[in-house]
Amino acid sequence: MxxxxxxxxxxxxxxxxxxxxxxxxxxxxxxxxxxxxxxxxxxxxxxxxxxxxxxxxxxxxxxxxxxxxxxxxxxxxxxxxxxxxxxxxxxxxxxxxxxxxxxxxxxSEYKVNVGDRLPPSDDGSEARNRVSVFEALLSGDYLDQNPLHPPPANSDIRLHRIREFKFWYWLAEFLRLVDQPGMDMLRQRDYFLGQMRELLDGRENRDVLYSLAVIRALAPNFPPDFESTLPPHLDESDPKNKLAVARKFVQDESQVTGGTTNVVRRFAELAVRAFIVPGNNIIRR
Structure with a gap:
């Protein structure tokens, strides 16, 4: 959907x-x-x-x-x-x-920013592309190309901005991975998820986006009622447990007492509709 x-x-x-x-x-x-x-x-x-x-x-x-x-x-x-x-x-x-x-x-104008210099913080094209990446993530769609600015290896740029651009870039790269017959995409998905995980930096939005990527990667491998067989203590090295933690976080963020802004709460609730209940955007493998 x-x-x-x-x-x-x-x-x-x-x-x-x-x-x-x-x-x-x-x-x-x-x-x-x-x-x-x-x-x-x-x-x-x-x-x-x-x-x-x-x-x-x-x-x-x-x-x-x-x-x-x-x-x-x-x-x-x-x-x-x-x-x-x-x-x-x-x-x-x-x-x-x-x-x-x-x-x-x-x-805003659609264009893909390139070059060694990061676009300004109010750049309309970069903002537009981030919204479109998020839209693809929620909709269960894939990207033909990465529209986000690749993070430059430039020590003159503030580190937190480089990490910001890295996170969004890797999220878009994750959405380019499409299952293909005869190919195991697990290793590539794990690599991109690992890159994002290293860049969360305690930011609520990135936690939500990363959790949605985890759900999209792992939920197709398990039945809808998989949580009924979870152990009391969750070891996130197990994919089933990792999925359960991501789902719970998104569900908690969707509550009135969860996300810190109306925007986060509503986006999290849309994610619940997409990936959990009724979960129409999860296609079981």
């Missing part, structure tokens, strides 16, 4: 607006974007594009996204904490909010 299909699984659609989009309501939309979603998206994709002029301009010029955000605010204002159905509706609507805002970056 594509990401937009995962988003739409609940059947939730934005509510009709009670009144036209006035300048006051647009200011509320902009404030919600600035305070909640843009920072969360930037943290997840490790970019500054969403809060810089390019990202803000993409929001302002997109009438459909503004109306959807206004409808989301409207539904939240009409729902109190005791309205279970209303709270669930708003929660489901937030999937669309998060993904539509993430997709604003697709207004």
């Amino acid at each position: 594509k990401v937009h299909e995962l988003v739409g699984m609940s059947g939730t659609v934005p509510p009709a607006l009670d009144s036209p989009l006035t300048s006051e309501r647009l200011a509320e939309v902009r404030d919600l974007y600035d305070q909640v979603y843009a920072p969360g998206l930037e943290k997840f994709f490790e970019t500054e594009w969403y809060t810089k002029p390019q990202g803000v301009s993409a929001l302002i010029s997109n009438a459909a996204v503004n109306e959807m955000l206004a409808g989301f605010l409207q539904s939240m204002a009409k729902t109190d904490a005791n309205d279970v159905a209303g709270m669930q509706y708003s929660a489901n609507l937030e999937f669309r909010v998060v993904w539509d805002l993430a997709s604003l970056v697709y207004t």
Whole structure:
């Protein structure tokens, strides 16, 4: 299932607006974007594009996204904490909010950055390519080529930025591995997962992305109920246990008390839909 299909699984659609989009309501939309979603998206994709002029301009010029955000605010204002159905509706609507805002970056030019110099932190093409890599990861798709900037071996560049680019580059390389008849891809997948694991650096977004890569690599090898046969103590050197740890982490991140931002929580919940329940994007080998 594509990401937009995962988003739409609940059947939730934005509510009709009670009144036209006035300048006051647009200011509320902009404030919600600035305070909640843009920072969360930037943290997840490790970019500054969403809060810089390019990202803000993409929001302002997109009438459909503004109306959807206004409808989301409207539904939240009409729902109190005791309205279970209303709270669930708003929660489901937030999937669309998060993904539509993430997709604003697709207004940026598509190009593959190359060369010894890393692109700036607000580079639209690099941000766009990271979102597309994440979309392929969630959708169960593969990449024909790696669209992300290869990390240069340049000691003049801050080490943490090199590690950032390395992590995303290896994630995209992982998504180029397609099963082929007569070929055992296990060693290559393990190599790419190992490269990513060395670059987690305690960052929540990378932990989520790495866990999703682990699930995509290992889940096809086990039945859906494999967790019923797990031992009490998990040794992650065992692939089954490694898969169980990754699944639990993603499920925990999807909870209200899990991920540190709305963006992480909704992305983790989309991953649960894709890879765990109902898990339509896992094809058993």
